Amino acid sequence: MISDFIIRRRSVLIIALLFGAAILILAYSGVRSSRQNMLKLLTADGESLLQSLIISAQNNVAASGIVERATAEHLVDIAALISRLIDINPALQDSLEVLARRYHLERIDITDSSRLIIASSWSETVGDAISAEDDLQAVLDSVLTGRAEIAIATPQPSVLPREDYVKVAVNANVGVVLLQALTRKLTDYQESLGIGYLVRQLGGQRGVNYVVLQSDSGIVLASRSVGWMVAVEADTFLSEAVIHGRMVSRIHQFQGQPVLEVVRAFKSDALPSALFRLGMSLESYQELYSSSLRQLAILSVVLFVLGLVGSWAAISSRKLRRTATSLQELENITNEIIDSLEAAVIAIDRTGKITIFNPRAQQLFSLSARAVLGRPYSAIFADDKLFLGQLSKETASVLRGEVTLTRENDEPLHLLISAVPIHAADDTFSGAVSLVYDLTDMKRLQESVRTSERLSELGNLAAGVAHEIRNPLNAISIATQRLRHEFKPVDNVAEYENFLKTITAEIDRLNAIVRDFLALARGGKIEKVFVDLKEYLNNIASLIRLETDKKDISLIIDVEPALQVGIDKLEMKKVILNLLRNAIEAAGRQGSVGIKAHKTDTGKVEIRVSNSGEPIPAEIQQRIFQPYFTTKREGTGLGLAICQRIIADHGGRLELLPGEPTTFRITL
Numbered sequence: 001m002i003s004d005f006i007i008r009r010r011s012v013l014i015i016a017l018l019f020g021a022a023i024l025i026l027a028y029s030g031v032r033s034s035r036q037n038m039l040k041l042l043t044a045d046g047e048s049l050l051q052s053l054i055i056s057a058q059n060n061v062a063a064s065g066i067v068e069r070a071t072a073e074h075l076v077d078i079a080a081l082i083s084r085l086i087d088i089n090p091a092l093q094d095s096l097e098v099l100a101r102r103y104h105l106e107r108i109d110i111t112d113s114s115r116l117i118i119a120s121s122w123s124e125t126v127g128d129a130i131s132a133e134d135d136l137q138a139v140l141d142s143v144l145t146g147r148a149e150i151a152i153a154t155p156q157p158s159v160l161p162r163e164d165y166v167k168v169a170v171n172a173n174v175g176v177v178l179l180q181a182l183t184r185k186l187t188d189y190q191e192s193l194g195i196g197y198l199v200r201q202l203g204g205q206r207g208v209n210y211v212v213l214q215s216d217s218g219i220v221l222a223s224r225s226v227g228w229m230v231a232v233e234a235d236t237f238l239s240e241a242v243i244h245g246r247m248v249s250r251i252h253q254f255q256g257q258p259v260l261e262v263v264r265a266f267k268s269d270a271l272p273s274a275l276f277r278l279g280m281s282l283e284s285y286q287e288l289y290s291s292s293l294r295q296l297a298i299l300s301v302v303l304f305v306l307g308l309v310g311s312w313a314a315i316s317s318r319k320l321r322r323t324a325t326s327l328q329e330l331e332n333i334t335n336e337i338i339d340s341l342e343a344a345v346i347a348i349d350r351t352g353k354i355t356i357f358n359p360r361a362q363q364l365f366s367l368s369a370r371a372v373l374g375r376p377y378s379a380i381f382a383d384d385k386l387f388l389g390q391l392s393k394e395t396a397s398v399l400r401g402e403v404t405l406t407r408e409n410d411e412p413l414h415l416l417i418s419a420v421p422i423h424a425a426d427d428t429f430s431g432a433v434s435l436v437y438d439l440t441d442m443k444r445l446q447e448s449v450r451t452s453e454r455l456s457e458l459g460n461l462a463a464g465v466a467h468e469i470r471n472p473l474n475a476i477s478i479a480t481q482r483l484r485h486e487f488k489p490v491d492n493v494a495e496y497e498n499f500l501k502t503i504t505a506e507i508d509r510l511n512a513i514v515r516d517f518l519a520l521a522r523g524g525k526i527e528k529v530f531v532d533l534k535e536y537l538n539n540i541a542s543l544i545r546l547e548t549d550k551k552d553i554s555l556i557i558d559v560e561p562a563l564q565v566g567i568d569k570l571e572m573k574k575v576i577l578n579l580l581r582n583a584i585e586a587a588g589r590q591g592s593v594g595i596k597a598h599k600t601d602t603g604k605v606e607i608r609v610s611n612s613g614e615p616i617p618a619e620i621q622q623r624i625f626q627p628y629f630t631t632k633r634e635g636t637g638l639g640l641a642i643c644q645r646i647i648a649d650h651g652g653r654l655e656l657l658p659g660e661p662t663t664f665r666i667t668l
Contacts, residue, residue, distance in 0.1 A: 038323055039260070042280060043249045045330045046262035050247065050278045051422075052337065053202060053211070054266055057195045057276075058398070059343075059418040059435040066400070066416060072154050072166055074446065078103050079168040079179045080150065086110070087173045093119040106165065109178040113144060118175060136178070139169040143176050198337070199223050202278075205333045207326065209259050209281050213266065214238075215274040227255065232275065241265055242275055251282070258282050284326055344436035347422075348377045348388050350429055364413070364438060386434040387419040397421070402439070414439040469514055477507050526649045528566040533597050533605070534559035536569070540576050541595065544584065553587050556594040563597060565605045565668055567650060575643045575654070579609040579664050582639070586613035586662060600667075610663040621656060 082099055086092050092099070096108045100121040110119040115130045130140055142151035149171045155164035168179040195213065203211040203223020213221040216232055232238045241248050241263045252261040259279040266274045338345050344361035348354055354377050357369045372380050377388055384390060387399040398420045405413040419434040480503050489496045537559055548555045576595075583593045591612045599605055616624065625644050640654075647654040652668040 041323075041327055042260055042282075043262065045327055046249065046260060046278055046280045047247050047264075049202065049208075049330070049333070050262050050264050050276055053198055053278075054264055054276060055420055055422075055433055056198050056435070057266060058268065058420065060195055060198075069154075070442075070446075072152055075166055075168055075179065075181050076150055076152055078105075079170045079177060082108065082179070083170040083172040083177045086177065090174055093174065096121040097123070104181070105179055106182045107178075107180040110172070110175045111140065111178060112175045115140065115144070130178075136167050136180075139167050140176060140178065143169045143171045196221050201337060201340070202333075205330075207281050207284075207330055207333075209254060209257075209279040210277070211279075212277040213274060214277060220274065238263060238275065238277075252279070254279055284323070342437075344438075345433065346377075346386055346388065346436070347431060347433040349431045352377050352389075354380065355431070356433070361436065364415070364436060385415075386417055386436065388432045388434050391419055391421045391429075391432040412440070414443045469510065473507055473510055473514075476503065480504055480507070526568045526571060528568055528650070530564050530566050531569060533563040533565050533607075534561060536567075537576065537595060537597065537607075540573055541580070543577065544580055547581070547584055548593065551584065551588070552590045553584060554592045556592060558594070558596040560598040563599060563605065567668070568646075571646045571649070575646050575666070576607075576609070578639045578643050583609055583611035583613075583662075587611040588613055605668045607666040607668070608657075608663050609666075610661045612661055615660050615662050616656065624656065625654075 082103075085099075093110060096110070096119060100106070100108045105121070108121040109117050109125070109130075111130060112118050117125050117128050117130065120126050130136065136153065139151035139153050142148045151169045153167040155166065164182075166181050168181075170177045170179075199211045199213065199221050200223055202208060208223075210226050211221075211223040212219055212226060212229065214229065214232060218231070219226065219229060230238075232242060237248070237250060242265045245265045245267070247262065247264045249260060249262045251258055253259075254261075260282055262278045262280070264276055266276050268274075338356060338358050342360060344364045345356055345358040346354065346361050347356035353374055354372050355374075357367070357372050359369075361367075362369055367380070377386075378384070381388075385403050385405065387401070390399060398418065400416075400418045403415045403417055405415065416437040416439050417434060418437075419432060421429060422431040422433060424430040480500055484500050537557060541555060541557055545555070547553075580593065580595065587593050593612075594610045595607070596610075597605065597607045625640050644654045647666055647668075650668055652666060654664065654666050657663045657665050
């Protein structure tokens with residue numbers, strides 16, 4: 001009986017040992033499998049982060065190039081203007097220092113055919129020869145040899161902000177005009193939205209040890225101080241990543257700690273051979289793995305106790321949930337980066353459905369993410385303004401271009417769009433992403449600069465013309481007065497008086513034209529005060545009531561109560577009266593004229609003047625603000641041009657809205 005007990009005990013022990021061994025093997029296999037799966041998930045998330053960073057970096061470099069070219073073209077316009085001014089008035093050579101300060105130029109030189117400086121904003125260099133600096137010598141030679149009338153040299157592209165110069169040479173009658181302007185390579189743009197900003201933001205996130213952009217010559221950008229890193233050519237893993245251009249990963253030692261490093265080549269004109277290195281912390285991963293091994297050791301000792309087995313399973317499950325939470329946090333980081341971009345980001349999957357629509361996109365296109373996510377891109381953007389539809393049908397690597405849209409309030413929206421496809425590991429199309437930058441403010445600034453330059457040039461001309469015209473007008477006026485008081489004809493007295501009245505009237509008309517010409521060209525000094533807009537407009541309307549009553553025209557005034565706005569009361573009065581009188585003339589008898597004012601959602605004040613008359617023909621709508629353009633027999637064509645100048649002096653805009661009725665809008 002005792003022997004049977006011993007046999008049963010041995011059998012139970014053997015069965016228990018076999019059962020424990022089986023559980024131990026299964027548990028160990030499960031730990032290894034979990035370790036591999038966690039590493040795969042961590043790697044996939046790192047690849048996703050790095051892919052987003054590379055796409056943003058490529059589009060950042062492309063957008064920087066477009067804006068740099070626009071800046072260079074603007075400098076060419078300034079060079080051509082200075083050349084024309086010097087050709088018209090050679091004496092302006094003595095004012096080159098003033099012109100350099102006005103247009104924010106580093107230097108202006110005028111050289112003769114032998115490359116000697118004959119005039120300069122740096123007066124101490126007059127008489128010197130142009131140095132043998134390659135890019136400056138090249139643009140000068142292009143003009144002197146007759147290969148071009150205008151030549152320009154721009155700095156080499158770079159992903160980093162730096163100080164450099166743009167050089168322009170323009171052929172002129174007095175010689176060759178050379179301009180040099182300092183450019184900061186989009187410093188503000190790079191610091192707020194550039195590659196360095198993306199690298200810092202991503203590197204500062206939880207679970208990311210470092211983000212490094214490294215070229216053959218060394219580290220270009222880093223999210224933190226990384227100390228020494230092996231050169232690209234000295235590391236076979238890095239060299240192959242550059243050569244093959246694929247996303248690769250490895251477990252790598254960084255400052256004595258293991259990290260998961262994800263690497264991908266980054267190609268651009270600014271860096272011919274470079275790669276991004278993303279190091280992700282393995283601390284949580286190692287902690288989980290070590291904890292699993294400790295639990296396995298405990299399980300081997302208490303292997304007969306199923307409760308401990310259940311406890312171990314619960315602990316492992318809890319650890320896995322923590323890992324899943326960490327991975328979800330990394331995914332949230334990616335979404336936060338996309339949401340924080342100033343550029344609108346719209347992405348589609350391989351089926352053409354929208355998968356990303358960040359807050360900036362919602363703001364630009366006045367659409368909510370809830371309304372578009374998961375829907376076909378073609379149903380939301382039928383005209384394919386974002387180029388994503390083309391990428392799904394073509395093999396192009398990137399599509400760029402400028403697009404102009406119209407907002408609901410009829411304002412133009414100028415967009416710079418850069419779209420790139422996303423390919424799977426087997427090079428099949430898996431989606432596309434489009435980055436959209438709002439260039440509206442930059443376009444308005446460029447137009448404002450051009451208008452200021454034209455008015456400045458017109459102001460110089462106006463002063464001279466007014467002086468030359470007013471002197472003989474004063475002489476004629478004096479002579480007319482003497483004729484009226486000192487000479488009395490015997491015959492044809494009435495005809496004599498009519499002649500004198502005609503001369504006096506024409507003198508007054510010429511003086512009015514000169515006065516309007518000067519008002520348009522010079523611009524007035526604006527002294528703003530805050531006024532109650534409703535009371536102010538009612539007072540102005542009272543001045544023209546006689547005209548409206550005479551023509552049986554109804555005048556409708558609709559102004560938001562307690563609306564305050566800062567304006568120059570006298571200058572703005574000229575604008576409102578001019579627009580109202582034009583509206584009264586266009587409305588005709590028994591028509592209507594309206595003036596409305598309200599505050600917009602953006603905090604600006606809008607004033608609209610409309611009439612019920614015939615609309616302005618489409619063929620002349622683009623010309624109504626041009627000086628001297630008029631359809632009136634007695635008009636000078638300066639009224640609307642002066643109004644636009646006064647509104648511009650206030651920092652606002654005056655525009656003709658499309659459609660009917662004819663409506664002019666003032667935005668302050």
